[in-house]
Amino acid sequence: MTALHRRALFAATLAVPALRGAAAQGTWPTRPVQMVNPWPAGGSSDTMTRLFAQRFTEVFGQQFVVENRAGASGTIGHNHVAQQRPDGYTLLFATNSTYAIAPHLLPQLPYDNRAAFTGISLVARTAQSLCVHPSLPVANIAEFLAYVRTHPGQVNFSSAGIGATSHLATELLMAAANLDMVHVPYRGGAPSAQAVLAGETKVSFIDAVTALPHRAAGTLKMLAVSTSARTPLAPDVPTLQEAGVAGFESSTDMALMAPAGLPAALTDRLAEAVRAAVNDPAFRQRIVAQGADPVGGTPAEFAVYWTRESEKWGTLIRARNIRAPT
Structure with missing residues (x-):
């Protein structure tokens, strides 16, 4: 074999992995894709995940299977995704309560909140409404x-838990409007809403x-919505x-996310x-x-x-000295 032949063979050998990678990216997906939802089944995040899983199944021609990995303010599911290969076969359907709030309340996360993930796109935004029990004499x-x-200090408010968006929205309101209310955290949005109803x-x-x-x-008064624009629902x-x-x-x-290192072409796709x-x-x-606005x-x-x-x-949590339960 001549030196020229050896150089050509060596170049071809180096090219094989790149060609395989390009082919895999071009034909993705060739098998089912796992969409991790880090919250329990039945909630609004889970419902939205399943809507998009069905849509992607139709668009890409492979099954997008939802897996719920709930716990620890969504960080259990995030940690699972952070450890997966960035090949497009594990995706994360995340909420801002985990990717933007939890790191300021749970400093000992088992993953780096920014370095461990590829951010793909916002998907939807859900407006919250400030609701009061009918017995409160306000209209x-x-x-x-x-x-x-x-x-001051006499009106109590419920939330889905310390660090939940329902909690921090109220803290934001108290800071912005100079209010003093008492926090009563519950384990989830449903029991928190039920507390006001009762x-x-x-x-x-x-x-x-x-x-x-x-x-x-007539069992709740809906006074305002939390988003910058009114919700079409009300x-x-x-x-x-x-x-x-x-x-x-x-x-x-x-938002839709993936493990860090997802190829740019697949991220864009x-x-x-x-x-x-x-x-x-x-x-x-x-x-x-x-009840969500598409983004x-x-x-x-x-x-x-x-x-x-x-x-x-993060600024609000520090200013209000909000701490996760130990």
């Missing part, structure tokens, strides 16, 4: 703020889609910003699939029917948002 936000200010607590931020039937029945309900709480914005944000889904009128309506976006846009969202909640 709007102005009356609510006035009542709480004249009864009168055990007087106030809570509840997902708008959950609160609407109780509003119609267009007559003002935002907190409109009601005079300047700059207030809070929501449960859902998945982000494009999210954008196509949220721009499809029929699928978009399915998201809205779940979509690019990986670069998600990176900017992720930094901003994490800094926002």
Whole structure:
């Protein structure tokens, strides 16, 4: 074999892994894909994960299988994904309560919150509504703020747990409006909402889609929504910003992520699939029917948002001296 032949063979050998990688990326997926939801089955995040799993199954021609790995504010599921290969066969359907809030409350995470994941795209945003028990003698936000200010430390509020978005939304409101209320944490959004319905607590931020039937029945007063724009589910309900709480914005944000190192071409392909889904009128309506606003976006846009969202909640947690239970 001549030196020329040896060089050609060596070059061909080096090229094989690259060609295989390119082929694998081009034909992905060739087997089922695991979509990890780090929350229990039955919640809004789980429902949204299953909507997108069904959509991706149809689009990509392989099964996208949802696996619930709940616990520790979503960090158990995140830790599982962080340890998987970045080959596109394990995806994470995450919420901001884990990727933007939990790291400030749980400093001993078994993974690096930013370095362990590839951020792909925001998917949907769920508005929360500030709800009060009917016994509270208020009919709007102005009356609510006035009542709480004249009864400092006497009004209690429930949440889905310390560090949940329903908890931090209330902390954000108290900081912005100079309020003093007493926190009563529950284990999840459903028992927290039930506490207000039963009168055990007087106030809570509840997902708008959950609160609407109780509003119609007269068992809850829905005073305002937490997002910067009104929710189409209840267009007559003002935002907190409109009601005079300047700059207030809070929501449960859902995002698609993957293990760190996911190839850029595959990351972009998945982000494009999210954008196509949220721009499809029929699928978009399915998201809205779940009480969420479709979002979509690019990986670069998600990176900017992720930094901003994490800094926002980290600043609040430090300022309010919020601590996770030990």
